[in-house]
Amino acid sequence: IAGITQAPTSQILAAGRRMTLRCTQDMRHNAMYWYRQDLGLGLRLIHYSNTAGTTGKGEVPDGYSVSRANTDDFPLTLASAVPSQTSVYFCASSDSTGNSPLHFGNGTRLTVT
Amino acid sequence: GQNIDQPTEMTATEGAIVQINCTYQTSGFNGLFWYQQHAGEAPTFLSYNVLDGLEEKGRFSSFLSRSKGYSYLLLKELQMKDSASYLCAVMDSNYQLIWGAGTKLIIKP
Numbered sequence: 591i592a593g594i595t596q597a598p599t600s601q602i603l604a605a606g607r608r609m610t611l612r613c614t615q616d617m618r619h620n621a622m623y624w625y626r627q628d629l630g631l632g633l634r635l636i637h638y639s640n641t642a643g644t645t646g647k648g649e650v651p652d653g654y655s656v657s658r659a660n661t662d663d664f665p666l667t668l669a670s671a672v673p674s675q676t677s678v679y680f681c682a683s684s685d686s687t688g689n690s691p692l693h694f695g696n697g698t699r700l701t702v703t
Numbered sequence: 704g705q706n707i708d709q710p711t712e713m714t715a716t717e718g719a720i721v722q723i724n725c726t727y728q729t730s731g732f733n734g735l736f737w738y739q740q741h742a743g744e745a746p747t748f749l750s751y752n753v754l755d756g757l758e759e760k761g762r763f764s765s766f767l768s769r770s771k772g773y774s775y776l777l778l779k780e781l782q783m784k785d786s787a788s789y790l791c792a793v794m795d796s797n798y799q800l801i802w803g804a805g806t807k808l809i810i811k812p
Binding site (some may be wrong): 630631632633634635680689691692693694695696697 | 707711733734736738744745746747748751753790792794799800801802803804805
């Protein structure tokens with residue numbers, strides 16, 4: 591079934607540890623995104639990629655990095671996790687950067703202790 | 704700054720009609736999206752409006768007034784499975800999506 595796969599589903603991480611959240615899509619979408627979702631706040635964009643080989647910073651990029659080596663994969667790395675990065679992380683994709691709707695993965699629930 | 708406002712929570716009765724409002728102030732406008740998000744799940748696309756007026760999709764309709772910076776999502780014949788959060792998002796002049804915090808809709812029997 592076509593879609594977006596995120597891994598892991600959930601993770602408890604000690605502060606200071608490095609962590610990579612994985613995201614893979616099989617829809618051949620050009621654009622991919624990483625969002626975090628916190629209670630009472632709207633989805634906040636962390637990083638995005640309009641096409642393979644390019645990335646850009648979103649609203650809340652500090653403490654996170656991404657890469658886009660190919661069309662399908664868009665991993666998000668926390669170099670040194672802090673408790674404020676406790677959140678639900680959603681990866682999404684769309685087939686263009688215009689008005690195409692986003693398709694979301696099922697999310698990764700991350701707790702930093 | 705850019706801002707999307709929607710009510711935090713609404714309650715409605717099964718079988719009834721509910722209207723969820725969204726007002727926005729953004730740098731330019733390239734369309735407005737509504738998404739549904741069940742608890743613990745990913746958001747899923749419901750509707751897209753870029754021109755003024757009403758778009759109908761079965762039990763769900765979405766309305767847009769660009770001059771008023773206003774949209775609403777209308778849900779008819781409510782079912783228990785409609786209990787979810789409804790997210791309003793506006794695409795600005797840079798084609799960046801600005802998200803509201805979402806409206807949690809509670810359906811009572």
